[in-house]
């Protein structure tokens with residue numbers, strides 16, 4: 001049955017699920033784009049309500065770009081099922097993964113029309 005494994009296994013040697021959270025941000029000062037991978041098991045802080053029941057999670061991540069090295073601070077709230085409720089960032093802006101890929105591969109020109 002080795003061929004089945006090859007069919008479905010792809011090149012994933014580990015069966016571990018990647019439940020990482022990926023953040024894509026743009027520095028508010030130099031406009032460099034940054035990608036951060038967050039491990040929920042380490043970085044998500046559980047929040048408890050009055051009766052000690054889990055009400056959700058909070059993620060606070062400090063992000064630094066590699067151009068001007070200014071620190072940005074992202075804060076994301078999740079409900080108890082880890083669905084995102086809200087996100088804010090100081091010192092920068094959230095961008096989509098597509099934007100990140102585009103801008104990473106094409107270096108920004110100095111002209112901004």
Ligand SMILES: [Zn+2]
Nearest residue numbers: 027030065068
């Ligand atoms: Zn910057």
